[in-house]
Amino acid sequence: MTTIDELVQARGIREVLHFSTNHGLVGMASMGAAISRDQLSTDSKSPLVALNPKNAKFRSDPEWLGYINLSVSRINSSFFGYSKSWKRSPDDYWVILSFSPEILSHDGVVFATTNNIYHGSCIRGIGYSGLENCFADIVISKKNSRLARPDGFPAQWTTCQEAEVLYPKRLPLEYLQCIYVEDEETSDQVLTTLELLTERSDFNVIINPDKFKGD
Template identity: 25%
Template sequence: MNEIWAEAQRRGITRLCHFTKSANLAHILATGEIRDALTLRAGTEGFRPTDRARLDGYPDHINCSIEYPNTWYLDRARAEDPHFQDWVVLLLDPALLSLPGAKFCPYNAARGLGGGVSSGIAAFTDLFQAAVSGNARRVRTVRHPDWWPTDDQAEVLLPGPIPLRHVHGVVVKDAAQAELEHYRLTQHLDMGTVLPPLIIAPTLFDKYLLSQNVRAGHRPAELPFIP
């Protein structure tokens, strides 16, 4: 067994998260994979990247987080593209942590132009240090869950593309968005057979509330969407 995956299981990690504009969801379902920025730029299809600059220096990797989304960066991305306010969070198989080429950063990977990004079991366990200094010093308390990195913005960079079979769910912010996405993708685009389950979880889109809940050891409510 891969030692990174073994450590992830020991910590109780159940999923990875990758957020994207909801406008990109149909493309992901149609192609059957989440494509990295480098692959998308080389293609002929139009796409709206979440991070145009990719200051982390790894455009051939897909930015993910452990267990819950990096809502701090999501909030900034939403502000930079006011015309596209609907986003989704894709829930990924945590076994992807053991992919060859997977990299880790204990804080936002763009900080220091990717200088904190590394690979291997030591880099993975660094996500859970007693204290991490990214844009500020973050510390673990007795209530901090084993499965949650010390810094909310800790990142996992997975080599792309990621096949759709590794996407186990799609999180939306409210029932209205769930209904819209379901109608658009099943009725209008006829993608119902490949659409992963939709999940409603408003807290996953609120940076303050999510951080407060998770750091206190509480898992926010998540409700399955039933058409």
């Protein structure tokens, strides 16, 4: 194998994931794309100001604010759990956007073997070798801990659950495959919101609470 597309096929990678709140969903639907944090508006009247502002403010990786953080096949459940601890309105909810693995071969995409903020242990790369590194038998993660890839581990899962896909600047929603939600009530809210903002009713919204556990 020499190309990302071949690696995607060989490992059975079917989706690249990005979790967000309902506020982020509104911003993305309004823009027709997920955008990097350095493009977030400071205009209080703009839908972009609601795109995970605390994430953009407190993440300690300012040199990477021009990228959108995604995961291969499963979300980073530990960071998702941390994100849920932020104080929010009782009416807020979470969604997971599933993008086509086609985006992995786009220009400028960077792969990180573990969380991109672990500067002492994270290995970043581009192209086929960069993605393949995320599936290595041994990956160094937080505090230089060694993670060994278990026998029988799903081929489409990165060795470290915190591995990241860093997509530059703007990811159009034309690559969106589906949106995962945790329950039927959220599904109804998402479909209503998207139809109001995009005048489309053909979005594929799937109820799958296990996706929010990193499964």
